[in-house]
Amino acid sequence: MTAKVLVIGGCGRIGNMVARDIVTHTNATVIVTSRSHQTVKPPFELQILDIADTEKLTEAIASVDLVVHCAGPFRHRDGKVLKIAIDRGVNYLDVSDRSSFYRQVITEHERAKERGVTAILNTGIFPGISNSMVRQGVEQFEQPQKIHLSYIVAGSGGAGLTVMRTTFLGLKEKFKALINGEWRETLPYTEREVIEFPPPHGKAGVYWFEMPETYTFADSFPVDTVITKFGSVPDLYNHLTWITAHIFPSPWVESPKGVEFFSRVSYLMTAVSDKLSGIGVAMRAEITGIEGGKTKTHCLTMVHDNTAIAAGIGTGTVAELVLSGRLKQPGVYPVEQALPTDLFIEAMNSRNVAIDIV
Known part of the structure; x- marks a missing residue:
C-alpha cells in the first residue's frame, strides 16, 4: 500500500x-x-x-x-x-x-x-543538515573537544515571514552556552567573528545565536565547548539586527506587535536585496579534538543556492x-x-x- x-x-x-x-x-x-x-x-x-x-x-x-x-x-x-x-x-x-x-x-x-x-x-537545514555535518566531523576523532558551527543566509533565504519571525523572537533573551566545560550565560548577536565560508560567499560576519544545537550537541557528543553562530549577507542586515537586539527598547522588540513589525520590514527589504545577494546558505562546522595522540581540527562545509x-x-x-x-x-x-x-x-x-x- x-x-x-x-x-x-x-x-x-x-x-x-x-x-x-x-x-x-x-x-x-x-x-x-x-x-x-x-x-x-x-x-x-x-x-x-x-x-x-x-x-x-x-x-x-x-x-x-x-x-x-x-x-x-x-x-x-x-x-x-x-x-x-x-x-x-x-x-x-x-x-x-x-x-x-x-x-x-x-x-x-x-x-x-x-x-x-x-x-x-x-x-531541516540548521538545525538539520548542520547537525549531521557535525556528527560526521566528530566521528573523525578519538576524543572530540570543541564544536564551532557557523552559518550564513543570503537575504531572505527564499523563506517566508515565519522564518523572519523566528529570527526576532528571543533576540533579547539570554541563553546558556557550553564553554570549556561550563554553562555560560550568553546574549544573542554578540561576539562577532569573521568566518571564511566557501564561494561564492567568502568572508562573512557571524554572531552568537541560540539554536537547539547549543544544547543537543552537549547531550550527543563528549565535548566541552559548543559554539553556534549565525549571520546574514549582505552585512548590512547583521548591523541592523545587532541594533535591534542591543539598542531598541526591549518592549519594542519582545512584544508580538514588535516582532511582527520587524519581521515584515525585514521581509520587504530582502525582497529587494535578494536580487543582488541571492537566497543561498553556507555552513561551516569546525571540530577540534584528539586524533592519533595530537590535537587536530577538521572543517566541514556545505553551500546551497536556495536556503528553503x-x-x-x-x-x-x-x-x-x-x-x-x-x-x-x-x-x-x-x-x-x-x-x-x-x-x-x-x-x-x-x-x-x-x-x-x-
Missing part, C-alpha cells in the same frame, strides 16, 4: 519545500495542511486543519504513516502534535528550531520508545529513510543522534548536495 505523509504547515514556504522533496524521492501520498483554503496543485492533497483543533488534528494524524510538523514558530508550540503521534503510533519528524521546544518534547522519549514510534527533531530548498532536502531525506524502513529508532531524538553518517552521506549525494571536509 502507498504510504501517506501529513505535512502540517505544508503550504508555507519551508513546509512546501519539504513536501516537494518527499514526493520527488518517494512514492508516498503527501497531504499538506493549511488553516484556510489554498490553491494546491497535484500531486499534493490539501487538508484544511488548525492544529488548535485537537479532535481534527488527532483524526488527521491517525490516518497517515508519517507526520511532519512544519508549522512554526516553534517557540509557540507545546508538543501536542508529537504527543498525538505517539498516542496513535505514527512516526514523527519536525523542523523545530528552538531549544525550549526540544527540552519540552524530549520528555516524551520513553513513551515513544514503548509505542515503537520513531520521532526525530530538528530536521536546502531545508526541504534536510527533512525530506529523513522522511525518505523513515518511510523505507531504513531508519527506525523508536524514541525521541535530535537528528544527529538518529541519523547514521553513512545514510546521511548517501542521502546528500542522491540530491547532489556536497559536504566537503578538510
Whole structure:
C-alpha cells in the first residue's frame, strides 16, 4: 500500500519545500495542511486543519504513516502534535528550531520508545543538515573537544515571514552556552567573528545565536565547548539586527506587535536585496579534538543556492529513510543522534548536495 505523509504547515514556504522533496524521492501520498483554503496543485492533497483543533488534528494524524510538523514558530508550540503521534503510533519528524521546544518534547522519549514510534527533531537545514555535518566531523576523532558551527543566509533565504519571525523572537533573551566545560550565560548577536565560508560567499560576519544545537550537541557528543553562530549577507542586515537586539527598547522588540513589525520590514527589504545577494546558505562546522595522540581540527562545509530548498532536502531525506524502513529508532531524538553518517552521506549525494571536509 502507498504510504501517506501529513505535512502540517505544508503550504508555507519551508513546509512546501519539504513536501516537494518527499514526493520527488518517494512514492508516498503527501497531504499538506493549511488553516484556510489554498490553491494546491497535484500531486499534493490539501487538508484544511488548525492544529488548535485537537479532535481534527488527532483524526488527521491517525490516518497517515508519517507526520511532519512544519508549522512554526516553534517557540509557540507545546508538543501536542508529537504527543498525538505517539498516542496513535505514527512516526514523527519536525523542523523545530528552538531549544525550549526540544527540552519540552524530549520528555516524551520513553513513551515513544514503548509505542515503537520513531520521532526525530530538528530536521531541516540548521538545525538539520548542520547537525549531521557535525556528527560526521566528530566521528573523525578519538576524543572530540570543541564544536564551532557557523552559518550564513543570503537575504531572505527564499523563506517566508515565519522564518523572519523566528529570527526576532528571543533576540533579547539570554541563553546558556557550553564553554570549556561550563554553562555560560550568553546574549544573542554578540561576539562577532569573521568566518571564511566557501564561494561564492567568502568572508562573512557571524554572531552568537541560540539554536537547539547549543544544547543537543552537549547531550550527543563528549565535548566541552559548543559554539553556534549565525549571520546574514549582505552585512548590512547583521548591523541592523545587532541594533535591534542591543539598542531598541526591549518592549519594542519582545512584544508580538514588535516582532511582527520587524519581521515584515525585514521581509520587504530582502525582497529587494535578494536580487543582488541571492537566497543561498553556507555552513561551516569546525571540530577540534584528539586524533592519533595530537590535537587536530577538521572543517566541514556545505553551500546551497536556495536556503528553503536546502531545508526541504534536510527533512525530506529523513522522511525518505523513515518511510523505507531504513531508519527506525523508536524514541525521541535530535537528528544527529538518529541519523547514521553513512545514510546521511548517501542521502546528500542522491540530491547532489556536497559536504566537503578538510
